[in-house]
Amino acid sequence: MQVLVTGGAGYIGSAVAEELIAQGHAVVVLDNLSKGHRDAVPAGALFLHADLSDAPSLRNALERHRIEAVVHMAADSLVGESVADPAKYYANNVGNGLALLDAMRAVGVAKLVFSSTVAVHGEPQKLPIEEGDPTDPINPYGETKLAFERALRWYDRAYGLRSIALRYFNAAGATETSGERHDPETHLVPIVLQAAAGERPEVQVFGNDYPTRDGTCIRDYIHVRDLARAHVLAIAACERGTDVYNLGCGGDGSTVLEVIEAARAVTKREIPVRIGPRRPGDPARLVASSERAARELGWQPLENDIRTIVESAWRFYERRR
Numbered sequence: 001m002q003v004l005v006t007g008g009a010g011y012i013g014s015a016v017a018e019e020l021i022a023q024g025h026a027v028v029v030l031d032n033l034s035k036g037h038r039d040a041v042p043a044g045a046l047f048l049h050a051d052l053s054d055a056p057s058l059r060n061a062l063e064r065h066r067i068e069a070v071v072h073m074a075a076d077s078l079v080g081e082s083v084a085d086p087a088k089y090y091a092n093n094v095g096n097g098l099a100l101l102d103a104m105r106a107v108g109v110a111k112l113v114f115s116s117t118v119a120v121h122g123e124p125q126k127l128p129i130e131e132g133d134p135t136d137p138i139n140p141y142g143e144t145k146l147a148f149e150r151a152l153r154w155y156d157r158a159y160g161l162r163s164i165a166l167r168y169f170n171a172a173g174a175t176e177t178s179g180e181r182h183d184p185e186t187h188l189v190p191i192v193l194q195a196a197a198g199e200r201p202e203v204q205v206f207g208n209d210y211p212t213r214d215g216t217c218i219r220d221y222i223h224v225r226d227l228a229r230a231h232v233l234a235i236a237a238c239e240r241g242t243d244v245y246n247l248g249c250g251g252d253g254s255t256v257l258e259v260i261e262a263a264r265a266v267t268k269r270e271i272p273v274r275i276g277p278r279r280p281g282d283p284a285r286l287v288a289s290s291e292r293a294a295r296e297l298g299w300q301p302l303e304n305d306i307r308t309i310v311e312s313a314w315r316f317y318e319r320r321r
């Protein structure tokens, strides 16, 4: 297939592009490089430096390259920034997303895989979080992802645009060529590795008095390669109609201290830790269920051991220094 990956110069998008190419598909990456890196785009993909709001470029990309399916990863995704500047998030995550759907409609591309987030559920009422659980986002980031998911349902009903939204928490780890390089970095694994490398003085842990096995928060980490496989499987699943799948690590998640311990073991370096107070709005435990994804997409995480994830991230980190 000919597949367009929006945001394919970003962390997860570049891994998706790599997986698509490995499976024999032709890939066009469209990215404005606001957050992504040109050198993250796999060599086998065609790169278009454009913004989603640039309707002529978008339409031209879909038409000229005879795109059959789109994997939509381009978005702004910083929770704190979304609270401070919701307009930016509505414009990019909803407005530009709808521009993409309109271009697809105009050209007759009818399959889309959307990278959503489990943040659409807000504070979970039970764990692990399943697709049918209530959606009540607590920040504009989650809200804008949910708004786009909802638009997708109506676009299917009215225009026959088939889509699969994938909701997950924390992508982590690296492929052989592509890894996490966010700026600012807000994700735990790269932050811990920066501390191991001496690039930051310490890792701040927000609370160690939660009702968890070591008192620190439990989160669901999925290897970026497993996520890439899920996105590729979801393209085929579009045929069956519009749907939503939650993706989880399949186990009980990892505590903050377990991630730090894994990084100490992998890097064999000191990682200074400072325990601070809890952050408001941080639930003790967040894990998603991937039971439906396993049953219906045939997906399960293959590299969900936190040490394997950290090892791959460290290999990427060392290669880039």
Ligand SMILES: NC(=O)c1ccc[n+]([C@@H]2O[C@H](COP(=O)([O-])OP(=O)(O)OC[C@H]3O[C@@H](n4cnc5c(N)ncnc54)[C@H](O)[C@@H]3O)[C@@H](O)[C@H]2O)c1
Binding pocket: 006, 007, 008, 009, 010, 011, 012, 013, 030, 031, 032, 033, 034, 035, 036, 037, 050, 051, 052, 053, 072, 073, 074, 075, 076, 077, 092, 096, 115, 116, 117, 118, 168, 169, 170, 171, 172, 182
């Ligand atoms: N990283 C995670 O843990 C995580 C978890 C759940 C969902 N997601 C979702 O997965 C997707 C990718 O996340 P990521 O961590 O790889 O982020 P990222 O910032 O590395 O990648 C996003 C890419 O989109 C590009 N982009 C943004 N707006 C654009 C626009 N208007 N036009 C063209 N390109 C644009 C950026 O330049 C960047 O390369 C996002 O939609 C995010 O919400 C990420």
